[in-house]
Amino acid sequence: MPQSTKIIKNRIKSVEGTKQITKAMELVATSKLRRAKDNMERVKPYFESLRELAEDIMEHNTDFSSPFCKGDYEKPSCHVIIAGDRGLAGGYNANLFRSLEVKDGDFILPIGKKVTEYFAKKNVTVLTNAYALAANVRSSDCMQIARLLANEYKAGKFGRVDVSYTKFVNVLTFEPDTEILLPFAPNEEREKKAGVLTIYEGGVDAVFNQLIPQYISGIIYGAVTSSVASELSSRRNAMQAANKNADEMIADLTLKYNRSRQSAITQEITEIVAGSEN
Amino acid sequence: MSEYRLKIVTPDRMVFDSFAERLVARTQAGDVCILARHTEYIAPLAIGEIKVKADGKWRTASCSGGTLVVTGGETTIVADTFEWSDEIDLERAKRAKEKAEERLKNNATEFEFRLAELKLKRAINRINTGSKF
Numbered sequence: 001m002p003q004s005t006k007i008i009k010n011r012i013k014s015v016e017g018t019k020q021i022t023k024a025m026e027l028v029a030t031s032k033l034r035r036a037k038d039n040m041e042r043v044k045p046y047f048e049s050l051r052e053l054a055e056d057i058m059e060h061n062t063d064f065s066s067p068f069c070k071g072d073y074e075k076p077s078c079h080v081i082i083a084g085d086r087g088l089a090g091g092y093n094a095n096l097f098r099s100l101e102v103k104d105g106d107f108i109l110p111i112g113k114k115v116t117e118y119f120a121k122k123n124v125t126v127l128t129n130a131y132a133l134a135a136n137v138r139s140s141d142c143m144q145i146a147r148l149l150a151n152e153y154k155a156g157k158f159g160r161v162d163v164s165y166t167k168f169v170n171v172l173t174f175e176p177d178t179e180i181l182l183p184f185a186p187n188e189e190r191e192k193k194a195g196v197l198t199i200y201e202g203g204v205d206a207v208f209n210q211l212i213p214q215y216i217s218g219i220i221y222g223a224v225t226s227s228v229a230s231e232l233s234s235r236r237n238a239m240q241a242a243n244k245n246a247d248e249m250i251a252d253l254t255l256k257y258n259r260s261r262q263s264a265i266t267q268e269i270t271e272i273v274a275g276s277e278n
Numbered sequence: 279m280s281e282y283r284l285k286i287v288t289p290d291r292m293v294f295d296s297f298a299e300r301l302v303a304r305t306q307a308g309d310v311c312i313l314a315r316h317t318e319y320i321a322p323l324a325i326g327e328i329k330v331k332a333d334g335k336w337r338t339a340s341c342s343g344g345t346l347v348v349t350g351g352e353t354t355i356v357a358d359t360f361e362w363s364d365e366i367d368l369e370r371a372k373r374a375k376e377k378a379e380e381r382l383k384n385n386a387t388e389f390e391f392r393l394a395e396l397k398l399k400r401a402i403n404r405i406n407t408g409s410k411f
Contacts, residue, residue, distance in 0.1 A: 042290060042291050042292070043289055043290075045287050045292055046287045046288065046289050046356065047289075049285075049287060049347075049354055049356055050345075050356055053320070053345065053347060053356070056349075057320070139288070139289035139290055139358075139359075140358075140359070142289070143358055144393075196318050196349070197317075197318060198317075198318040198319065198320055198349075199317060199318065199319045199320070200320050200321075201305050201306070201307050201310075201319070201320065201321030201322065202306060202307055202321070202322065206322065207320050207321070207322055207345070210306075210322040210345070211322070211345055214343075214344065214345065214356065214358065217289070217358075218289060221289045
């Protein structure tokens with residue numbers, strides 16, 4: 001069977017080629033993941049202190065009102081959606097999209113090429129496509145996004161803003177999550193602190209209203225870094241699985257190849273022996 | 279002189295987490311100086327210079343907005359950007375300044391105009407702080 005040995009040999013070669021690619025992708029994802037995780041840790045103190053600050057202000061001042069604390073559920077919502085730029089990352093993008101609750105007529109602000117593609121044919125308004133590459137979003141971009149969202153929210157374009165991203169728990173676990181940005185509400189589980197008399201430069205309202213865009217930007221940046229880390233981790237796991245499958249396939253095919261070669265040799269010998277006996 | 283805990287955080291890193299004697303920051307209502315045992319205080323920051331005296335030495339930095347919080351004897355600056363004067367990339371700031379000026383000339387929409395204006399302010403602030411060093 002020289003024909004079939006050749007076919008098997010070709011298949012082994014092609015699987016080996018694929019394995020090389022998946023191996024390289026795994027290594028790339030691993031090295032990028034380390035940086036992404038560091039990034040994620042660095043953002044944490046920033047938005048945590050902002051959140052605490054905004055909550056403190058809300059709790060200790062009963063006589064203030066801000067347009068950022070009032071929501072309107074009749075109006076369309078605005079969703080900031082953060083996913084990947086590329087596929088081949090296991091269920092990373094699909095899992096996030098499955099968790100979304102976007103209604104017709106809502107606004108979206110996509111971050112990541114896959115989000116833009118996913119919503120291209122849907123009945124939603126895209127607020128801006130300027131931040132289509134998730135890997136390139138920096139903190140200054142988040143600042144601009146936050147200002148844009150805060151302005152449109154104040155102008156009454158939408159009654160709610162939330163952000164959907166993939167939460168990075170550890171290298172094996174990441175889950176899609178949605179957090180409400182506006183209207184701003186303090187976390188209920190938080191322990192109450194005694195009120196202190198504080199001087200607010202320019203008044204409570206002014207301080208709070210300028211804090212909110214900063215807070216939104218912090219949350220979005222945090223969500224982006226967490227999503228990027230999840231994407232890389234997810235890609236690494238997918239590629240690891242692909243490598244394992246390729247190894248198994250190669251072992252299987254090699255066995256088949258050896259068998260078919262052996263049977264070809266045996267046949268030849270039989271033929272020679274048969275010929276010489278005559 | 280007595281010291282107090284000062285923390286400076288930006289989205290990208292924890293810039294400073296140590297003890298300081300004195301801090302001069304530009305809030306939207308003007309410059310303020312924070313010494314130890316300051317009362318509880320919150321102020322929005324403007325684009326401007328921030329000076330910190332720690333270990334007997336003054337350091338200058340450029341800040342492009344954020345919030346200054348004094349609470350429980352601790353001071354925290356949550357800044358959009360914060361760069362010590364020796365970290366400022368002057369070339370980049372100059373390029374940003376030119377770009378912003380260009381944009382201001384080609385009358386864009388109001389939103390873009392305001393954006394360019396802010397960019398210009400930030401660039402000028404960086405150049406000022408950076409060239410003093």
